[in-house]
Amino acid sequence: MIALLLMQWRLPQASNFAPGVDKLFDFVLWISIISFAIIVLGALYFLIFYRRNKIPENMSLYITGHTKLESGVALLLTVIVMVIFWWGWVDYKEMKRAPSDSLEINVIAKQWLWQFQYADGRLLTNELVVPKGKPVKLIMTSEDVLHSFFAPTFRVKQDIIPNTYTSLWFTATVVGDQPIYCAEYCGTAHSGMLGIIRVLEPDDFEAWQMAPLASQTPPTPSGTILNGDAAPVIQNLAEQGKVFYVTKGCSACHSVDGGTLVGPSFKNLFGRDVELADGKKMSADENYIRESIMEPQKKLVKGFPSVMPTFKGQLSDTDVNSIIAFIKSLSAKEGGH
Ligand code: HEC
Numbered sequence: 001m002i003a004l005l006l007m008q009w010r011l012p013q014a015s016n017f018a019p020g021v022d023k024l025f026d027f028v029l030w031i032s033i034i035s036f037a038i039i040v041l042g043a044l045y046f047l048i049f050y051r052r053n054k055i056p057e058n059m060s061l062y063i064t065g066h067t068k069l070e071s072g073v074a075l076l077l078t079v080i081v082m083v084i085f086w087w088g089w090v091d092y093k094e095m096k097r098a099p100s101d102s103l104e105i106n107v108i109a110k111q112w113l114w115q116f117q118y119a120d121g122r123l124l125t126n127e128l129v130v131p132k133g134k135p136v137k138l139i140m141t142s143e144d145v146l147h148s149f150f151a152p153t154f155r156v157k158q159d160i161i162p163n164t165y166t167s168l169w170f171t172a173t174v175v176g177d178q179p180i181y182c183a184e185y186c187g188t189a190h191s192g193m194l195g196i197i198r199v200l201e202p203d204d205f206e207a208w209q210m211a212p213l214a215s216q217t218p219p220t221p222s223g224t225i226l227n228g229d230a231a232p233v234i235q236n237l238a239e240q241g242k243v244f245y246v247t248k249g250c251s252a253c254h255s256v257d258g259g260t261l262v263g264p265s266f267k268n269l270f271g272r273d274v275e276l277a278d279g280k281k282m283s284a285d286e287n288y289i290r291e292s293i294m295e296p297q298k299k300l301v302k303g304f305p306s307v308m309p310t311f312k313g314q315l316s317d318t319d320v321n322s323i324i325a326f327i328k329s330l331s332a333k334e335g336g337h
Pocket residue numbers: 244245248249250251252253254262263264265269274284288289292293296297299300301304305306307308309311323
């Protein structure tokens with residue numbers, strides 16, 4: 001009865017992960033309810049049938065144990081715990097591996113709002129617009145303190161950490177608005193750090209993307225306009241990054257055509273295995289490139305001098321995201337999304 005009540009209160013399921021997470025939750029819930037019943041009924045049974053006036057005066061039972069029963073219970077509990085672990089692990093692994101055709105959106109969290117930076121250059125505040133039925137990968141960082149992206153109806157949550165990227169992915173399954181919360185206490189207005197995920201039909205999403213950047217307000221399934229004042233943007237993200245590549249002087253030391261200047265070329269850098277001066281190998285992902293820009297001395301590329309200046313304090317998170325988008329666009333694999 002309690003279980004049925006709890007299930008009534010369950011949140012709507014709005015992503016591909018929601019049914020799986022709920023199934024596991026139900027499993028743990030039922031195990032708990034059954035264990036609770038066995039323990040409480042068992043205690044009552046012993047209380048009543050072995051009460052003091054049932055056994056002869058001045059004699060207490062001397063119990064030495066029952067090895068078979070005890071190992072049986074231990075084994076059963078171990079099996080249950082392993083089932084829960086394995087089940088959770090399988091789902092967790094799935095959640096950690098975004099499909100390669102995911103729509104990538106950058107998220108920048110800061111006290112106390114969310115920014116969503118799209119490949120086409122759009123920058124939305126507190127409103128994440130996604131198509132239904134297509135995998136979306138969020139590549140997230142924070143401008144200040146720890147935050148955590150939490151979309152309860154999607155059953156996804158991921159900490160967001162300054163100076164590094166963390167990510168999560170999902171496929172929205174229901175058209176409409178869903179809430180985003182910050183799930184890591186981050187200061188005075190933490191509880192007001194709210195956003196929405198606006199899920200559109202694929203056609204509506206495409207129409208929204210095709211609409212001129214000046215009118216960025218997405219069509220609203222609920223009829224309300226929540227974010228009409230998104231910043232106007234001129235270029236797509238990779239083109240913005242190209243501007244920094246020139247104006248910040250990267251072009252003096254890094255080519256985009258494969259030729260070696262003072263530093264390695266950016267061509268086909270993204271996703272490649274880079275050999276470092278200390279012999280280690282690194283995959284050139286978002287975090288590696290970000291660190292190369294902010295702390296160039298930390299990991300030196302083998303065969304190159306340690307001459308790159310740091311760009312810490314000169315580039316914002318949105319700037320770095322655009323440079324990474326530019327570098328991505330120079331890789332055959334990742335180009336053209
Ligand atoms: C004065 C020359 C110079 C400038 C200017 C410069 N870099 Fe570098 N960069 C280097 C050198 C040399 C290396 C290789 C040694 C190292 O890892 O620091 C490098 C390494 C890198 C790497 C790692 C490349 C790899 O193949 O693993 C990235 C990414 C990078 N730079 C990005 C940038 C960006 C973005 C800018 C502009 C905002 C920039 N650099 C400006 C000289 C420079």
